[in-house]
Amino acid sequence: MNYILLDLEWNQAYAEQAMAVQKRLGTRLRGEVIQIGAVKMDEDKQICGSFSVIIKPKFFRRIHRHVMQLTGITQDMIDMGIPLEEANARFRRWCGDNAVFLTWGPDDVPMLTDNLRANGLDTGWVPPVYDLQVIYNMQTDGSSRQRSLEYVMEQFEIEQRLPAHDALNDAYFTALVAARLDIKKGIAMYSDRRGQYLDAVEFGNADVGEKGFSSPEQVLKDDLVEKPECPLCHKRLEFVGKMLHAKGQRYSQLCKCGEHGSLMMNVRLARNINGTFRAKRTIVEADADMIATHQEKISRAQTEKSAKRRRRRYTRPATAKQA
Numbered sequence: 001m002n003y004i005l006l007d008l009e010w011n012q013a014y015a016e017q018a019m020a021v022q023k024r025l026g027t028r029l030r031g032e033v034i035q036i037g038a039v040k041m042d043e044d045k046q047i048c049g050s051f052s053v054i055i056k057p058k059f060f061r062r063i064h065r066h067v068m069q070l071t072g073i074t075q076d077m078i079d080m081g082i083p084l085e086e087a088n089a090r091f092r093r094w095c096g097d098n099a100v101f102l103t104w105g106p107d108d109v110p111m112l113t114d115n116l117r118a119n120g121l122d123t124g125w126v127p128p129v130y131d132l133q134v135i136y137n138m139q140t141d142g143s144s145r146q147r148s149l150e151y152v153m154e155q156f157e158i159e160q161r162l163p164a165h166d167a168l169n170d171a172y173f174t175a176l177v178a179a180r181l182d183i184k185k186g187i188a189m190y191s192d193r194r195g196q197y198l199d200a201v202e203f204g205n206a207d208v209g210e211k212g213f214s215s216p217e218q219v220l221k222d223d224l225v226e227k228p229e230c231p232l233c234h235k236r237l238e239f240v241g242k243m244l245h246a247k248g249q250r251y252s253q254l255c256k257c258g259e260h261g262s263l264m265m266n267v268r269l270a271r272n273i274n275g276t277f278r279a280k281r282t283i284v285e286a287d288a289d290m291i292a293t294h295q296e297k298i299s300r301a302q303t304e305k306s307a308k309r310r311r312r313r314y315t316r317p318a319t320a321k322q323a
């Protein structure tokens with residue numbers, strides 16, 4: 001089996017364009033892939049190949065200035081890129097049949113499959129994906145923080161000799177980090193504990209020009225949270241039980257798809273620079289353990305809530321009605 005370290009760069013839409021494309025596709029496209037970068041590693045974590053291609057976008061044809069600043073990819077470069085259809089065929093051939101994807105963070109593969117779908121291309125070939133950020137956390141401090149690749153490279157004293165935010169370079173850096181981790185064990189633990197990301201979406205990110213949310217309540221009222229769809233069949237998910245509100249503005253909701261069974265939707269809020277809120281929503285397959293832990297937390301939260309209510313009743317006497 002080969003490990004494919006995958007990194008994508010994608011173009012984002014200017015607001016008017018995003019709406020027009022959403023109408024045309026009937027679904028929201030969060031970005032359009034303009035570069036696929038990948039490095040192949042064998043089971044002994046030896047690098048044995050690399051892949052890079054620039055793709056000509058079909059929906060968001062004008063390069064967004066933030067994207068250009070960050071990646072150095074120019075309008076000319078994407079104008080000369082190849083169509084996604086061709087890039088996908090080449091990439092798929094290069095990956096081969098016996099591979100898994102390793103990415104830094106949960107965003108890349110959902111972006112890839114969304115793009116394939118928007119272009120009417122098959123997503124069935126996309127191999128299982130494991131988030132190295134999660135494996136890194138499990139094998140270091142056990143936290144659930146989202147460490148940047150730069151941070152982790154520094155921790156491992158890996159020198160950054162190439163410019164960052166080029167998909168191939170980032171895939172290569174990710175490979176250097178992966179080489180320091182126990183991938184086999186990580187994958188085993190990962191699938192035990194976390195389930196696989198079926199979908200990850202960030203929205204309301206005012207820092208990159210989207211419209212932020214005025215309050216957490218507004219985020220929870222967004223269709224992405226209130227009316228989520230199954231990432232696999234796009235049918236509306238049914239909610240099972242209550243939503244869990246955990247520390248650090250995290251919310252979890254157990255859901256059910258008639259066809260794909262139990263799924264867990266996790267929503268995590270963060271502040272934008274301008275004070276508004278953005279959110280990251282992930283959907284994972286929920287196994288029996290995850291469901292049990294979730295339900296335990298919900299009943300604990302309910303007990304705490306009613307205990308608080310009881311305490312309040314005793315310490316703060318109800319105002320006596322004037323006779």
Ligand SMILES: [Zn+2]
Nearest residue numbers: 230233257260
């Ligand atoms: Zn489904």
